[in-house]
Amino acid sequence: MPLDDQLIRNQTDTTNEPDSSADKAGALNRAKRGELEGGEATDFRSSRMSAIRAKAGKLKAKLSIGQKSFSAATSKILQSAWRNIVISFGFSFLYVYAHLFLQQIFGKNLFAPLGSEWRDRPGLTIEERERMGVPFKLMESFGVGCLTIVLLIAIIFAFSIPALIIEVVTNPLRTFVSFFKEFFSWLTGS
Numbered sequence: 001m002p003l004d005d006q007l008i009r010n011q012t013d014t015t016n017e018p019d020s021s022a023d024k025a026g027a028l029n030r031a032k033r034g035e036l037e038g039g040e041a042t043d044f045r046s047s048r049m050s051a052i053r054a055k056a057g058k059l060k061a062k063l064s065i066g067q068k069s070f071s072a073a074t075s076k077i078l079q080s081a082w083r084n085i086v087i088s089f090g091f092s093f094l095y096v097y098a099h100l101f102l103q104q105i106f107g108k109n110l111f112a113p114l115g116s117e118w119r120d121r122p123g124l125t126i127e128e129r130e131r132m133g134v135p136f137k138l139m140e141s142f143g144v145g146c147l148t149i150v151l152l153i154a155i156i157f158a159f160s161i162p163a164l165i166i167e168v169v170t171n172p173l174r175t176f177v178s179f180f181k182e183f184f185s186w187l188t189g190s
Contacts, residue, residue: 070110071129074099075117082140090151096144114140 081095103111108130112120116133124132168175 071112071126072120072122074102074110075112075120078112078117085147090147090154093147093151100144113137114144 077095078099081092081099084092099111100114103113108126112129113133115135115137116129118136119132120129
């Protein structure tokens with residue numbers, strides 16, 4: 001028999017062997033941990049640790065439900081802020097900024113990302129909420145950008161009119177002279 005065939009036969013014989021070194025190492029590790037064949041722990045410490053892990057899992061599930069409820073509440077506030085922008089002359093838009101700021105601090109568990117607040121309910125998981133909010137995300141982000149620019153222009157306009165009036169009232173001669181200089185330079189094109 002050729003040497004290659006002998007090597008292949010020996011290699012396949014060792015992998016089919018029920019008492020291989022991997023099985024022996026696994027049995028030794030299980031014996032060190034004190035586990036029985038059924039997977040149950042034999043010592044008190046192991047059973048106590050499994051009970052603590054189960055209790056922590058239940059507490060974590062309750063906590064996530066509580067965070068989800070809080071997320072639904074903040075989503076309702078964000079929805080009402082969007083709905084009342086026109087009625088409040090843009091002041092409810094300040095909550096949109098506050099919501100985005102708090103989302104950066106506390107995370108998406110407590111404050112829903114833009115677009116996701118419209119489909120947020122207390123029973124949803126975070127992944128479901130974000131998947132359902134994808135169609136609104138781009139539109140709402142674009143809306144935040146546009147409204148920010150509009151509000152910035154409105155604030156500049158609102159402060160520039162009183163500043164101009166104050167300048168004319170406090171120094172009318174200098175304002176009159178500078179106005180005519182600008183007007184004539186515009187007419188002459190220089």
